[in-house]
Amino acid sequence: MIIDRLFDAVKQRGPVCVGLDTSLQxxxxxxxxxxxxxxxxxxxxxxxxxxxxxxxxxxxxQIAHYEAMGVDGLSCYRDTIAYAHDKGALVIGDVKRxxxxxxxxxxxxxxxxxxxxxxxxxxxxxxxxxxxxxxxxYLERGDKGIFVLxxxxxxxxxxxxxxxxxxxxxxxxxxxxxxxxxxNYIGDCGYSAIGGVVGATGPEQLATVxxxxxxxxxxxxxxxAQGGGGKDVxxxxxxxxxxxxxxxxxxxxxxxxQPDGDxxxxxxxxxxxxxxREDITQWQER
Amino acid sequence: MIIDRLFDAVKQRGPVCVGLDTSLQxxxxxxxxxxxxxxxxxxxxxxxxxxxxxxxxxxxxQIAHYEAMGVDGLSCYRDTIAYAHDKGALVIGDVKRxxxxxxxxxxxxxxxxxxxxxxxxxxxxxxxxxxxxxxxxYLERGDKGIFVLxxxxxxxxxxxxxxxxxxxxxxxxxxxxxxxxxxNYIGDCGYSAIGGVVGATGPEQLATVxxxxxxxxxxxxxxxAQGGGGKDVxxxxxxxxxxxxxxxxxxxxxxxxQPDGDxxxxxxxxxxxxxxREDITQWQER
Numbered sequence: 001m002i003i004d005r006l007f008d009a010v011k012q013r014g015p016v017c018v019g020l021d022t023s024l025q026x027x028x029x030x031x032x033x034x035x036x037x038x039x040x041x042x043x044x045x046x047x048x049x050x051x052x053x054x055x056x057x058x059x060x061x062q063i064a065h066y067e068a069m070g071v072d073g074l075s076c077y078r079d080t081i082a083y084a085h086d087k088g089a090l091v092i093g094d095v096k097r098x099x100x101x102x103x104x105x106x107x108x109x110x111x112x113x114x115x116x117x118x119x120x121x122x123x124x125x126x127x128x129x130x131x132x133x134x135x136x137x138y139l140e141r142g143d144k145g146i147f148v149l150x151x152x153x154x155x156x157x158x159x160x161x162x163x164x165x166x167x168x169x170x171x172x173x174x175x176x177x178x179x180x181x182x183x184n185y186i187g188d189c190g191y192s193a194i195g196g197v198v199g200a201t202g203p204e205q206l207a208t209v210x211x212x213x214x215x216x217x218x219x220x221x222x223x224x225a226q227g228g229g230g231k232d233v234x235x236x237x238x239x240x241x242x243x244x245x246x247x248x249x250x251x252x253x254x255x256x257x258q259p260d261g262d263x264x265x266x267x268x269x270x271x272x273x274x275x276x277r278e279d280i281t282q283w284q285e286r
Numbered sequence: 287m288i289i290d291r292l293f294d295a296v297k298q299r300g301p302v303c304v305g306l307d308t309s310l311q312x313x314x315x316x317x318x319x320x321x322x323x324x325x326x327x328x329x330x331x332x333x334x335x336x337x338x339x340x341x342x343x344x345x346x347x348q349i350a351h352y353e354a355m356g357v358d359g360l361s362c363y364r365d366t367i368a369y370a371h372d373k374g375a376l377v378i379g380d381v382k383r384x385x386x387x388x389x390x391x392x393x394x395x396x397x398x399x400x401x402x403x404x405x406x407x408x409x410x411x412x413x414x415x416x417x418x419x420x421x422x423x424y425l426e427r428g429d430k431g432i433f434v435l436x437x438x439x440x441x442x443x444x445x446x447x448x449x450x451x452x453x454x455x456x457x458x459x460x461x462x463x464x465x466x467x468x469x470n471y472i473g474d475c476g477y478s479a480i481g482g483v484v485g486a487t488g489p490e491q492l493a494t495v496x497x498x499x500x501x502x503x504x505x506x507x508x509x510x511a512q513g514g515g516g517k518d519v520x521x522x523x524x525x526x527x528x529x530x531x532x533x534x535x536x537x538x539x540x541x542x543x544q545p546d547g548d549x550x551x552x553x554x555x556x557x558x559x560x561x562x563r564e565d566i567t568q569w570q571e572r
Binding site: 021023064065068069070075094096097099100102103104106107109110111116124125126127128130131149152154156157158159160163164165170174177226 | 307348350360395410412440444447451459463512
């Protein structure tokens with residue numbers, strides 16, 4: 001099952017998820033000078049994948065940055081995924097889709113079977129079970145998984161996620177459903193192919209969901225540029241596994257401000273991923 | 287402002303929103319026989335737009351169906367929007383995006399300024415204000431708007447949207463925020479460019495949000511194939527305006543099962559849109 005592959009990847013290469021939020025603003029001038037934007041983004045992604053594939057568990061490709069470049073950008077998204085797969089890497093499509101019935105089925109087809117197919121995608125729970133069930137045929141196939149948004153890393157996550165719903169916050173109600181939905185898709189590693197997104201900016205929430213929902217594998221955003229550090233994400237783990245921690249700008253944009261950054265951006269990306277891995281693992285129980 | 291244009295469109299041509307959820311399964315065999323899939327979908331959309339533009343307020347293009355066709359499908363999505371705009375029609379991009387910070391800005395750029403720009407898009411509120419604020423620069427420009435998911439039309443909407451949050455359901459908390467966020471973007475018509483999605487399958491919810499939040503314009507899904515009828519959507523309106531009601535399969539797929547459907551699909555689409563308009567307006571106070 002896909003979740004076993006992710007678990008093994010964390011075991012072998014650590015819990016870093018390299019976020020390919022490749023906007024034009026983040027691309028080195030040297031690449032933009034010789035290639036059209038979407039091609040420059042693809043070349044950049046390929047080089048970053050090569051430079052970090054052995055120090056990360058997986059890649060996360062944030063589709064918004066590619067949608068902003070139009071059809072050419074989506075070709076780049078597709079080709080980036082294909083390149084990472086060629087390198088044997090796992091890819092999370094950060095699409096945060098959420099829709100129902102025939103529309104949900106179309107999203108599932110697009111992101112689990114079609115040109116944009118990744119290994120796992122992020123899903124928004126607001127519409128409930130009907131927005132999750134379209135993915136089940138692919139989960140049952142064994143090679144796909146989803147991460148449902150539980151507690152996101154942004155300040156206004158509290159607008160709704162922290163609302164008190166009788167006995168507990170909304171995000172805990174969502175986490176509870178995620179755990180329930182995931183029971184039929186548990187791999188040999190003990191985690192479910194239905195995972196959850198829980199931000200690094202709320203260490204106490206991470207600790208709560210980790211202890212209450214031991215079967216839920218976490219995708220943890222918010223490390224680095226958004227403020228979370230190695231200590232903040234430590235509660236996400238159990239026996240040094242059970243979570244991947246995403247960083248994007250702090251890895252792929254690490255070259256910025258360096259005198260030789262425009263030439264050696266892959267070096268800085270690799271170094272940043274390596275340093276991040278150290279920063280996280282130093283806080284884990286051994 | 288965009289909301290005034292939508293208000294005028296409803297006034298002039300009635301509240302029907304024609305949903306272009308154009309999946310391959312819905313395309314007439316005659317078109318699929320002579321064109322590649324994505325081109326057949328575009329040709330179909332163009333013909334349906336021509337056949338219904340004078341009996342509907344706007345079109346809603348559901349991007350999932352195009353994503354499922356990959357990069358070619360997204361070219362079709364882009365070209366469908368451009369065609370509708372050429373005909374002077376308003377277009378809602380049903381993308382249900384929801385993300386924050388730089389990622390939210392990229393979605394905003396993609397769907398309000400880039401190749402995929404429509405007039406209004408649907409937005410998911412789970413991440414709170416941070417998932418709304420990226421669209422404000424475009425709303426301030428005056429020519430764009432958003433519809434925030436409040437109460438969707440699917441059965442499991444109740445999983446979270448109906449959760450009791452102290453004094454009221456989550457969807458009413460969301461509606462309350464939508465109304466608050468929208469106060470700075472009110473057009474001459476009295477409605478805000480920050481509207482809300484409220485399904486036709488919950489007439490009592492429609493009545494509640496209509497009376498409590500008079501500034502919020504509604505996009506109402508769930509009519510037709512999903513079970514809602516003219517009577518069910520009546521509570522969405524005030525003085526025969528303030529809402530558009532979407533139907534997709536029951537309009538663009540109306541030709542199916544008709545002996546001459548494969549040849550006269552535009553006739554059946556037009557007739558279905560016309561009949562739907564009658565069905566809705568007969569229940570409105572005059």
